[in-house]
Amino acid sequence: MWLVVFVFGLFIGSFLNVCIWRIPREESVVFPPSHCTGCGRRLGALELIPVLSFLWQRGRCAGCGAEVSWRYPAVELASAVMFVLLFLRFGWPEFVIHAVFFAILLVIFFIDIDHQIIPNRLVLLLLGYSLLIQVVWPQVAWSDALLGGLLGGGLFLFLAVVSGGGMGGGDIKLVAVLGLWYGWAQLLLLMFLAFLGGGLIGGILLILGIKKRKDGIPFGPFLVLAAFVVTMWGRQLLEWYLRISGL
Numbered sequence: 001m002w003l004v005v006f007v008f009g010l011f012i013g014s015f016l017n018v019c020i021w022r023i024p025r026e027e028s029v030v031f032p033p034s035h036c037t038g039c040g041r042r043l044g045a046l047e048l049i050p051v052l053s054f055l056w057q058r059g060r061c062a063g064c065g066a067e068v069s070w071r072y073p074a075v076e077l078a079s080a081v082m083f084v085l086l087f088l089r090f091g092w093p094e095f096v097i098h099a100v101f102f103a104i105l106l107v108i109f110f111i112d113i114d115h116q117i118i119p120n121r122l123v124l125l126l127l128g129y130s131l132l133i134q135v136v137w138p139q140v141a142w143s144d145a146l147l148g149g150l151l152g153g154g155l156f157l158f159l160a161v162v163s164g165g166g167m168g169g170g171d172i173k174l175v176a177v178l179g180l181w182y183g184w185a186q187l188l189l190l191m192f193l194a195f196l197g198g199g200l201i202g203g204i205l206l207i208l209g210i211k212k213r214k215d216g217i218p219f220g221p222f223l224v225l226a227a228f229v230v231t232m233w234g235r236q237l238l239e240w241y242l243r244i245s246g247l
């Protein structure tokens, strides 16, 4: 069964690639059909097969020979692995509600890396989806969800003001929606992990000279990674923390 989920995740990942490329360019994600960004040639059915088409074409467009970024198969694989992990964690059918949530977050992850923005329509989509799920399949109590949203949005708004724009408007909105989804307690863990990850990776990039202090590193990807860790292992992490802290 997990193999079916894996292959399904690959095809979803292929569509997410289209979203990552087109949404920041304000293009439709359904029309026109997938084409080479080099020569505009429409892709054939075989070329739409995730990962494998990249391998047998040796990462080049069959029409113009333009190099195809390794990012495309990487996103497809990331999507597939993410789907399998969620499936193993939640089982059928609950994993679907988390898979949709993280499909949207995966798009946000890469758009923020590429453009240092988190498009409003994606945050709105995530907000609408969170509210819908909170109604049909509640993840946390409403009071907890609202407190989480206020806590996350409020804290990041405060950080944006005191850091003079180090935290963007997109981050504030994203973390508010994450607070709504996770509730305040899990959101605290999520923010802790995101700052930990951001600090570590940011420090490493500075030391290696890949980034300079003034460059600024998008924070959205760290929020997304932390969200995934909390969804997968949040409960164990909290229990482990309570045990070692002797509370």
Ligand SMILES: [Zn+2]
Pocket (backbone or CB within 6 Å): 036, 037, 038, 039, 040, 041, 061, 062, 063, 064, 065, 066
């Ligand atoms: Zn081409």
